Amino acid sequence: MRSHPVKDVAMKTLILAATLALAAAPALAAEHVVRMLNSGGNGERMVFEPSFVQAKSGDTVVFQPADNGHASASVIVPSGADTWDAGLNEETRVTLTQPGVYLFKSRPHFALGMIGMIVVDSPAANRESIDGFKPRGSLMRARFEALKGQL
Numbered sequence: 487m488r489s490h491p492v493k494d495v496a497m498k499t500l501i502l503a504a505t506l507a508l509a510a511a512p513a514l515a516a517e518h519v520v521r522m523l524n525s526g527g528n529g530e531r532m533v534f535e536p537s538f539v540q541a542k543s544g545d546t547v548v549f550q551p552a553d554n555g556h557a558s559a560s561v562i563v564p565s566g567a568d569t570w571d572a573g574l575n576e577e578t579r580v581t582l583t584q585p586g587v588y589l590f591k592s593r594p595h596f597a598l599g600m601i602g603m604i605v606v607d608s609p610a611a612n613r614e615s616i617d618g619f620k621p622r623g624s625l626m627r628a629r630f631e632a633l634k635g636q637l
């Protein structure tokens with residue numbers, strides 16, 4: 487069978503276009519569940535589990551009130567990112583649109599050091615605002631330093 491040069495080129499172009507389209511398709515955004523607990527797996531009181539999340543742009547973090555009495559709120563977010571301030575016992579979904587570090591707290595237990603951290607892509611965008619955060623009290627300081635150590 488004689489091949490038809492114009493059709494061959496058209497077919498090759500179509501295959502190339504389809505391959506490129508597949509390669510360019512964004513990976514499915516992930517969902518990260520963070521539970522709000524009175525007592526964590528390590529025996530610590532008033533914790534987010536996990537307290538450190540590595541995410542990608544477009545991912546969503548879901549704060550689940552596994553125990554009563556917690557309320558998730560942002561403390562530091564990268565510039566251009568939405569802040570959040572959830573009600574007590576409210577499940578909250580936060581879609582992460584901006585790269586950088588997000589520091590969050592449970593509003594009623596901030597003083598007890600109930601904090602957590604999300605890194606979207608890389609911490610570079612606002613690393614200095616995290617370094618400038620001044621934790622209050624020994625509990626918050628210990629947890630903050632442990633979170634920062636994971637950056």
Ligand SMILES: [Cu+2]
Nearest residue numbers: 556592595600
């Ligand atoms: Cu709490």
